[in-house]
């Protein structure tokens with residue numbers, strides 16, 4: 001039996017690995033990811049300069065999910081080039097960088113540096129970078145997205161991978177798809193958290209997290225139908241050109257199976273990783289393999305994209 005999956009030119013032992021988010025920021029956490037059953041090591045989204053955390057409480061679990069305002073804390077891109085070198089010397093697993101410019105001109109600087117100073121397996125260009133106050137997310141500005149991709153495409157020798165925010169109007173998915181088709185983009189990650197949400201504690205008559213800006217980021221159950229619709233629509237428009245890495249609402253082997261059945265090629269875990277720690281990769285992967293083996297499948301391609309319609 002072979003449950004490996006090829007994403008880009010890279011072989012992943014199985015489709016499940018971590019999403020870029022807080023617990024992949026420092027070297028120690030990246031080493032844990034290597035020791036875990038995660039099939040790749042996704043590093044924290046980096047910016048040109050180091051950024052600190054917002055004051056606590058900045059992440060709260062709610063009945064149906066979580067809300068956060070972290071401020072994109074990271075150690076700055078140079079550190080992640082260094083980490084890549086340290087990781088690759090010791091470990092044999094795909095390592096993925098994630099970059100987010102706070103200004104459009106930051107993207108080419110970082111991509112160029114990763115190209116020159118590392119042989120990182122993949123770069124996820126994060127066009128859905130939240131928590132930058134007073135600025136629209138880049139992927140909501142189609143002109144800016146187009147410009148950034150045109151600038152980075154020639155600086156990176158491998159196909160580009162982009163991470164997108166949720167879209168709420170199908171026309172926007174169509175517009176982004178047209179941009180994607182123009183460039184050497186082979187993979188998209190759907191979707192980042194939903195921005196600009198507000199939660200109130202009626203008992204205390206106050207907001208639930210400390211950072212003052214209103215654009216708090218919402219995830220999990222609240223957002224699942226939006227995430228599903230985004231992935232489905234991108235799949236319909238782009239299935240010929242791209243692979244989709246799914247990052248939303250993964251808690252169990254059932255989710256992994258459903259999403260691969262429908263359209264995803266790889267699965268990234270975020271919130272469940274925070275809740276359960278590194279063991280979630282082993283648990284979910286083990287349960288997933290047991291389930292598909294019981295169904296008689298020998299490889300992922302036996303059921304990927306084979307969702308039946310009525």
Ligand SMILES: Cc1cc2nc3c(=O)[nH]c(=O)nc-3n(C[C@H](O)[C@H](O)[C@H](O)COP(=O)(O)O)c2cc1C
Nearest residue numbers: 019020021045068191192219220247248249270271
């Ligand atoms: C606290 C927190 C921090 C995050 N930081 C990042 C980040 O740095 N880069 C990124 O691409 N996505 C980031 N995300 C988004 C996650 O990678 C993921 O897209 C989202 O949480 C949906 O997955 P989930 O439902 O499993 O949480 C963050 C999410 C949370 C909750």
